[in-house]
Amino acid sequence: MVLLTRSEKNHRSRYRGDVLAARRLAAAAAMLLLAMVLACNNSDVDFTPPPTPAPVPFDADRAFSHLIAQVGFGPRVPGSRGHTECQDYIMRHLSATARSIQTQRFEIECYGDGIFGTNILASFGRGDLSPMLFACHWDTRPVADKDPFMENRHKPIPGANDGASGVAVLLELATQFHANPPKREVVLAFLDAEDSGDYESCKYCIGSYQLGQELDTYFPNRPVFGVLIDMIGDKDLSIPKEAYSSALAPDVVSRVWGIARRLGYSQFKDELGNPVFDDHVWLNRAGIPTIDIIDFDYPVWHTLGDTPDNCSKTSLKAVGDVLYVLANED
Numbered sequence: 002m003v004l005l006t007r008s009e010k011n012h013r014s015r016y017r018g019d020v021l022a023a024r025r026l027a028a029a030a031a032m033l034l035l036a037m038v039l040a041c042n043n044s045d046v047d048f049t050p051p052p053t054p055a056p057v058p059f060d061a062d063r064a065f066s067h068l069i070a071q072v073g074f075g076p077r078v079p080g081s082r083g084h085t086e087c088q089d090y091i092m093r094h095l096s097a098t099a100r101s102i103q104t105q106r107f108e109i110e111c112y113g114d115g116i117f118g119t120n121i122l123a124s125f126g127r128g129d130l131s132p133m134l135f136a137c138h139w140d141t142r143p144v145a146d147k148d149p150f151m152e153n154r155h156k157p158i159p160g161a162n163d164g165a166s167g168v169a170v171l172l173e174l175a176t177q178f179h180a181n182p183p184k185r186e187v188v189l190a191f192l193d194a195e196d197s198g199d200y201e202s203c204k205y206c207i208g209s210y211q212l213g214q215e216l217d218t219y220f221p222n223r224p225v226f227g228v229l230i231d232m233i234g235d236k237d238l239s240i241p242k243e244a245y246s247s248a249l250a251p252d253v254v255s256r257v258w259g260i261a262r263r264l265g266y267s268q269f270k271d272e273l274g275n276p277v278f279d280d281h282v283w284l285n286r287a288g289i290p291t292i293d294i295i296d297f298d299y300p301v302w303h304t305l306g307d308t309p310d311n312c313s314k315t316s317l318k319a320v321g322d323v324l325y326v327l328a329n330e331d
């Protein structure tokens with residue numbers, strides 16, 4: 002036993018207090034360290050960032066190669082060699098990927114005798130439910146009537162954006178739907194003779210008019226809705242809600258724009274655009290609520306400047322991803 006003086010007692014007591022505090026501090030630090038170690042090893046604790054949508058397998062490089070290939074055929078004006086070569090290219094790809102293919106051949110009378118257009122309809126997916134329809138036009142304009150140079154205005158346009166971009170996206174979707182068939186049937190429609198308006202005595206959208214005239218022949222089950230894509234390759238892509246689409250198929254518009262928002266694609270603008278007379282007008286008239294995904298603000302529209310360098314694979318990816326997700330929704 003050790004006797005302590007008062008001051009020693011005080012000192013010892015203070016000392017013991019310091020030791021206790023130090024021990025408590027050490028214990029707390031050890032607990033904290035243990036908690037951190039447990040947290041790092043504990044799979045119940047989730048330090049991952051908030052969930053982001055699963056990546057969509059749509060391959061933008063492959064889509065862009067379809068755009069380049071089409072431009073390589075030259076202008077795809079009905080009756081031209083480029084038109085025939087492009088039709089063969091589309092048919093080859095669909096023959097290797099689609100469940101079934103139908104073609105609708107029709108004479109384009111305003112071009113003169115013996116010039117034909119062809120709508121190509123390819124089915125994908127499973128089930129016997131009414132299909133959804135994704136459409137584009139595959140022909141190109143016979144005259145660059147908006148070209149800044151007079152001497153170019155009688156020449157046909159290359160149609161990298163106005164023609165090839167929509168086809169490029171649908172051909173890549175064909176590859177994807179072949180690999181992973183959607184639950185619902187999806188029909189990809191490649192419409193011809195869209196872009197001959199005001200050329201000779203032609204009107205715009207001849208192919209979709211022809212399809213509308215014989216819809217029941219080609220669709221025993223009428224599509225529940227349709228999505229047309231046109232001029233979606235613009236490298237400065239900005240897509241408002243086209244006015245006819247918003248008026249005639251508002252549910253489809255909000256569904257598509259909702260998917261784009263979820264995927265983070267700001268190219269889809271939450272604003273009302275101008276009405277555009279395009280293939281969706283005849284499809285709506287035929288009874289399929291159809292929207293048009295179109296960026297009509299394209300400075301080189303209907304000029305010889307509609308070339309691949311004014312397009313981008315990022316734009317094809319944004320639209321392709323949205324359609325892929327739409328096809329796989331319930």
Ligand SMILES: [Zn+2]
Nearest residue numbers: 142163196303
């Ligand atoms: Zn056009």
